[in-house]
Amino acid sequence: MANSEKAFTLPDNFRPRSYEISLSNLDHKRRIFTGHVKIHFSCNKPSKKIHLNVRDLVIDSAEIRLVSDGRTLQLLSCETNSRLEAITLNVAEPISSNFSVHIDYRGVIQNNMSGFYRSKYKEHKSRKEKVMLSTQFEATDARGAFPCVDEPAQKATFKVSIIAEECYTVLSNMPEEKRSSRGSQVEHIFHTTPLMPTYLVAWAIGEFEFIEGKTEKEIYPTLDQYSIVDGTSKTTGVLPIRIYTSLGKRNQGLFALSVATKAVDLFSELFKIPYPLPKLDLLCVESYSHNAMENFSLITFRPSALLTNYKNGGDSNLAALEKVAYVVCHEIAHQWFGNLVTMQWWDELWLNEGFATWVGWYAVSLLFPHWDVRSIVMLRSHETALTLDALRESHPVKVTLRDPKDIDQVFDTISYLKGCSVLEMVSRYLGEKDFLAGVALYLERNRWGNATMEDLFDCIYQVSHVNMLENIRPWLLESGYPLLTVTESNDKLDIRQRQCGVCEEIKQTKYWWVPLLLTRDDEFLRKLDFTGKSIECGAGSKFNLLNTDGAAFYRVIYETPKLMEALCDNLINLSSRSKMSLIADVFALRPLANFLHLVSRIMMVHNSEDVYVWKMINTSLMKIRSVMFSPSDPKLLANFDLYILRLIDPWIEQALEYFRNCATISKNQEGASCPDSSIQFYDSILTTAGKLSHPGVVEAARALFLKGNINASNRAIVLTTVLSQPDTTRLIFDRVVEWLDKAVLEEVEIILRSLGGVTNPHLFESCFVLLFKIEQMNVQFLAEGWKDNPLIHSTILQSVRQYGRQLLNRLSVNQVIIARFVSFTFGYCRGKDSVQQIKLIFEGFDISAFDRVLNQTLELIEGNTGYYANNASLWKEFFK
Template sequence: MSDQEQDFTLPKSFNPNHYEISLKKLDAEKKIFQGHVRVHFQCVIPDQKIYLNARDLVIENVQVQLNNGQSLKVVSQDYDHRLEAIVIDVGENISDSFTVAIDYQGKIQTNMSGFYRSNYKDLKTNEDKFMLSTQFEATDARGTFPCVDEPARKATFKVSVTADSHLTVLSNMPEQSSQVEGNETEHIFHTTPRMSTYLVAWAVGEYEFIEGKTEKTIYPTLQDYSVVDGTSSTQAALPIRVYTAVGKKNQGKFALSVATKVVDLFSQLFKIPYPLPKLDLLCVESYSHNAMENFSLITFRTTALLVDDSDDVSPAALQKVAYVVSHEIAHQWFGNLVTMQWWDELWLNEGFATWVGYYAVSVFFPHWDVESMVMLESHEAALQLDSLKESHPVKVGLRDPKDVDQAFDTISYLKGCSVLEMVSGYLGQDDFLAGVALYLEINKWGNATMEDLFDCIGKVAKVEILSKVKPWLLELGYPILDVKKSGDQLSLTQSKANTDSLWWVPLLPTRDGEFIKQSDLTTRTTQLEAGSKYTLFNTDGYAFYRVNYESLELIDSLCDNISRLSSRSKMGLLSDFCSLRPLSDYLHLVDKTMKVHDPKDVYVWKSIHSSLLKTRTIVYNAVAPELMASFDRYVLQLVEPWINDALTNLENPTTQDSNDPYAFARTLFYHSILTIAGKLSHPKVVALARKLYQRNEINAHNRSIVLGTVLSQPDTTRAIFDQVVEVLEGAVLEEMETILRCLGSVTNPELFEPCFQLLFKVEPMNVQFLPEAFLTNPHIHSSILSFVQQNSSALIDRLVVNQTVIGRFLSFTFAYFQGEETVHKIKSIFEGRDISAYDRVLRQTLEKIEANTRFCNENIGALEKFLK
């Protein structure tokens, strides 16, 4: 155990092995409930003090009883603020098993954590309704019942919840029995198998459901179900339900179809059948995250579970649901069945669920080019964040319980995923997955570390992989491979990004079209034979590093052969140029790429689109308007060849051949083209967007293009802005997210203030979608900074109720700002505040602004020269 883990974990004298949790008198108006918990402890080391984590609970009565029936007197009961724990002293050493019974009063929260309330409108009656659900990860179980709230202190749980009889109550296990008491019903659930406290869950509400089942009939049933190993005397197909508020269940059909297939796939891959007798997917109306993997009762944000059950659904919405459902079901094995030992290895849960979630989507939706999507949305995002000094190692140091929540970030999820992708690409997917299956078999129902994982993978692959991969997990940053050419030889040197260490670098070279798989760099430098045409390193971007081609000859040879590279290799090359080379080199490569670009390589264009918009945003307020106009003309000239086809698709999306395997990719490509063209006021795009807006011909396929284009024009009126804001009131969540992203793209200064006021009107869980648009909207940068300065207390107090909400606001709003003065202004906003819940994301944002300032200083001259 690390020192920092020791600092705020509870003493190990007694081990909890079973909890009985009973909740009643749920008062959603007063936001309180009555709770009773019995914790069965086993003695490890005799002690007279019993520690239980508790936060925001009013302890009313405590009783301690030995297993022989003898009651012990509670001499004192204190609270340890550092440990967030009640300390029960019985005045004498306990050396036997015993139980602690506690009556207490708890709070029903409204901040999307702990046991909390979600308000929503009934679809049919428009009445105000509410539902109750739990979000205990990472350390919020202690806010709902006294417990030993640590991932390694696993136990079984017997839950009962008493609620109004017209309400449905769900928990991790199926209901065992119920008992009516007046207008209320007590719902008693079967005992769970061993699991961590953060995975305990229940929900109460007016729900309806749709049900499906797996094809395989290998899953446990309740007949002689064993809480020790998750087996039963009979096996059957697994029943899977999607629960929603009344009127929405049919929007869960797509998610249900994905879930039934994914459970079978993972049971086969991991060689362990899903180990509980049911699986519920619950749509929660208020949710700051996409989803939470509670064992057998997975909770989801609306847009991560539901899609319209008509044809009016966007490709992006389908992709999101398929991926999030796959990711959360993966956690049932990787995280729930086998749990990290401590939160510093959160990446073991999240990195793997990210990797295998994408794997599942690629199996079931091969036409989506998931590998390229992973490259853009996971690999590149992680490289960008991990280039910062304010990044952190994948195995992350933690200071206190509050700090755990900051570990749920790009590094834990996406760098973790990228490291696993690198190992899988190096060893081969079959050996990698067989090693994972061995790891799960050896550690099931327990806790494990990265050493356990890589020992198993290495054992199967017959390769010592742990020492190779350790620097990628224990240090921040990544190596940069510097490549120089001298005659027919290439000189390779690994240099640092935030590190001086020596790394194992899988070179993954392609020489003149031939891939050379097993080739490593384990020293500082080496020599390699050059190809006659070109040599590319890190083929398909499977390894987590960047390549800096230093010789002009190498750069030209790669530019000239860009058409011979895979989609992922193109993206890796473009991103490496964008990050390491002068801007003019990157734009030269963009020119070459676009001349041979195929619309089915949609993610190549999306990566270019993203980089160009970032460049435009960063330099916008640092250059003359004439230069900016030249840059916009340059970008529009790149997309011009596809504008007419894209506009035809926008107006008539049904004209595509349904048998065309690239129809999905082409739709995404056209969407990307029109997004950037609309933002830059392409006349044809603006004309069609305004026509569709005036005719009210807006649907899921065109909403973001039409509204985004119309709202981002400098002559858009307040009347149009207000019309769009009105639609927010009755919008479903997916529609609302899109509308907010469009509203945040306004460029008419008269609309800035009403736009910013939405930060106070929109539910906190939805605030992030405005800053997502602020990110690439340089017109509003100085105004939003002034607004935040003037309203800092009210705004920060509103957003800080949830750590995720405030973190996303900061990183999205300010990440593309530049200028030293900006850094000082943002720092001054937070002076004197307690920023411990989001200090890392604030430091990262400030470092990004400093990097943007250097980028402007170093590249504006080259940009002027290029555009001439």
């Protein structure tokens, strides 16, 4: 057991084998409930002390009974350990055999989107205020709903019963076994689960409706003599899959249902293990800080991660469909990787989240081959991880936990996205076939148990005969990654590595194993690699591209101009991902002049199908725009905007023609809106052009806005354009704000991002005040709008300082919410003064739940400051 695990785990004298949890007296108005739990323990080592995790629970009674003779042991005392969030039951004599603990207790129904909590919402059609109750126990919140040993390695079975009003539907991990009336209430008793950790236990109570589908394969366990030992049954059949929503929304789950039915079959085949529970429910939770949670067989989602108007007589944009498809696949993948086989301790969270991220996108690429999924991953996952992991304030993928509160902070970019990127690198080096065969072996060997990264890579070794663990250890156990510098002389490439850093040269303490993934002309040398300081190899004839497709986790700089020009001359021969990787590396590591030169070369040969190449360029340009902006010289910003408009000018007329005729969007075979890559490209350049006040786009967007002709196809373009104009009136602003009350699904997120883009200074204060009016779980989307809006940065910073304590108290209701607010709101600031002001905002405030994100954000500001200093003279000269 690692030291970090020992510091936070309970003594293991006794091991829980099963729980029987009963909930009653659910009072959502007073936010209280009554519970009873019966826990069966086996004995590892005799002791007089029984340790249980407890938080926010009042223990009314506790009784300990021996299994052998039914005798009740004398309870001497109940001690509390606030650091471990635990109680210790002291008994009169040592226990050396199996026993059970019976506890009556009272608990709190939370309102912070954690633990057992309440969501308030307005019913879809009637707009009446309603309430639903649901759970979010990962990582350590099960202890707030029932006394337990709240650790991932302490797997047990769970039998849940809940007494609720008869008007409510009640759900849990297993199908309902029976129900009985209790006056105006009903007791719902659920079948016993197979082995699972406490953080995957789930239940929900509310006025729900559902739609149901089923898998094509008939290989899944049923309730016919279902075994909680191995997840098998006497007979097999199709798996019933349901989408549960609040009343009036169930048909908005049709797209998610179509994805889920296919994903279960796909993963069952890929992992060579059929889905192991007899049902699968996907529940839309109205208030949710995360995108989703993989509770075994009762997966919970925020509305925009599960619901869409697709196939519901309405329309949805491709971004909304991509989000739903990915999140559904990610969470279903967890049913094997995380639920069936669970990490030993939270320091290896990446085993759950990194793999689910990688294989979630892998599944989407198979289910939707017409989407350029590999490029999506490059833009949203790979590049995000590279940016963060170049910071001093990054952390290893396998992270040392400093404090129990720190567990929630490891649910971050490194665990998810660097974890995914490292697995992608391994998969590309070994080949997907061997990699996935190793994963399947890992799941088979460890099913229903717990495992470590050593177990995973041992299975990969058994299949591939490559000892990847030794190669990959530095990538997982240390933060950072290498920067490869490439020079050419005498037809030889000289490749050297050093550690990459954002703010300063980092002292070299190690050298990585590096897969070069070299493309020389048309030849791809997949298994060419090196360790050490440098390597020399042949240069080839036309061009040499390292890290083909950006599949490995490092950056490359071509120091010899000839090498870079050869790549620019052969851009047409590079894949979308290879061009994206090249763009990202030059933007991150070279002066602004080099980046602008590469952009001009790429746009000369760009075609509208390379939408994610443009999005990578656009993301970089928008960051330059934010970081380089100076209020004292707004003309420079206007000229930079003109430069961007000139880049996209060759496609503007075609894009405007599409924009004016959005009703004729191409349809897929099933008749639903499904933009192709060209339309995605048009959407992106129109949104950018509108933000930068292109006259034709502004005129078209305003016409649609005034007519009320706004739909999913044009909503982002119209609202971004209309709201970002300097002459936007308060009347328009207030009108859009009013739409939030009736907006559904992805509409809220788009509206808030657009509101964050206002450039009329008279609206800045009203924009900031929205932080106190919108639901906390949606704050991040307003902050995302501020990110690319340099005109509002100083006002927002001043306003946050003025209302800091009031605002922080509102947002700190949930660690995820405040962390995202901090990173999105301040990440594009620059200057020592900004750093000092932000530090003053948090002075005297408990930042322990989000200090990693805050420190990373401050370091990003330091990097922005350095970027400005290094490029200010060129910026002023080039765009004067």
